[in-house]
Amino acid sequence: MQAEIITIGDEILIGQIIDTNSAFIAKQLNNIGVSVYQITSVQDERAHILKALTEAEANADIVILTGGLGPTKDDITKKTIADYFGDTLVEEVSVRKNIEHLWKVHVKKPLKQVNIDQALVPSKASVLMNAYGSAPGMWIEQNNTVFISLPGVPFEMKALMIDEVIPKLRTQFKFPYIQHKTFLTYGLGESTLAERIESFETELPDFIKLAYLPSLGRVRLRLSAKGNDKVVVETEMQKQIDKLLPQIQDIFVGFEDDISIEAIIGKYLTKVGKTVATAESCTGGLIAERFTANAGASKYFKGSIVSYTKETKVNVLKVSEDIIDTYSVVSAEVAEAMAKNVLELMHTDYAIATTGNAGPTTDDTDEGLGIVFIAIATKDKVYSEQFSFGNHRVKVINRAANKAFEMLQKEILKK
Helix, strand or coil, X not given: CEEEEEEXXXXXXXXXXXXXXXXXXXXXXXXXXXXXXXXXXXXXXXXXXXXXXXXXXXXXXXXXXXXXXXXXXXXXXXXXXXXXXXCCEEECHHHHHXXXXXXXXXXXXXXXXXXXXXXXXXXXXEEECCCCCCCCEEEEEECCEEEEEECCCHHHHHHHHHHHHHHHHHXXXXXXXXEEEEEEEECCCHHHHHHHXXXXXXXXXXXXXXXXXXXXXXXXXXXXXXXXXXXXXXXXXXXXXXXXXXXXXXCEEEECCCCCHHHHHHHHHHHHCCCEEEEEXXXXXXXXXXXXXXXXXXXXXXXXXXXXXXXXXXXXXXXXXXXXXXXXXXXXXXXXXXXXXXXXXXXXXXEEEEEECCCCCCCCCCCCCCEEEEXXXXXXXXXXXXXXXXXXXXXXXXXXXXHHHHHHHHXXXXX
């Protein structure tokens, strides 16, 4: 079974916003065995939307539109959908009641006609109730194709996909069983890793595929199995997991399962009652941001000092000015002093420190562009490593953050 996703909005096409909705929808569909044939972005323009609908109907069993359902005049999706199906808009009482409830409880302002008009839906549509907004989702079937229209606001769309669309699709259609398992590895490049496990990949059964998902400083390996018999799929998947693990044990840090390495670290620190802090220069708080993106991070992450200047390193982190003058701010000695001092300042069990030249200039340091020193401190020791992460600023910063998590993970596992 194939699906097509159509995102509607000029803001996507001019680069004003990034289309994250398609990625979420595609992942939800893939999880139930639906392949996405194509993703299309179109303008808020009637002829363009009609053309996209016509082409999608010829290609796909399921067509999901997102966007263009707002209360303003430029949101024309609902009227265009009605035109496509030769339909008219009618007021759906349940939607109007939902809108009145939202305005009474949350907005607490007079309800305007443009908001009431969001209760208008094509007469052929089944309404998917939007608990978090005034624009309902809509489900229409024609010529053995299901058309689903969802609001473009991400949290509204996600709730409708999870609570309404996926359950309804599961009820109406029979899908194959799909299982994914993602291995998170650090410290080995994609090509080297592929060479190491070449024979494993070659010997995989036809219904299990291996995908390499590289990013800066890490490679995720995703095994995907698909079949009609759940027991067969799960049994063979476990067999392949057991076969692959010994071949990557030295670089394996955990199964991702939508959990990042920083979340894996956080879970372990919570379990053993340990804490961590960061002192960041070239990474500018990125490591702290990635820690605190996870719910419950306050149990193990005590805080961060973004010591971006020499003055902050000296006055806040208490790094010796003599060390900086002797070795420069980009040095192993400064990185280690930063890590040790933030550990003591925050009273933690572990600390990470970064200092380096992310570019495009090297400021007043002796080290070249892309050189980064990362230090790890515990109550017993402090050590650092030097890295060369290239000449692209964003690449340097992200690779430094990834390597810092890798180093911390390895230190924690020594215990």
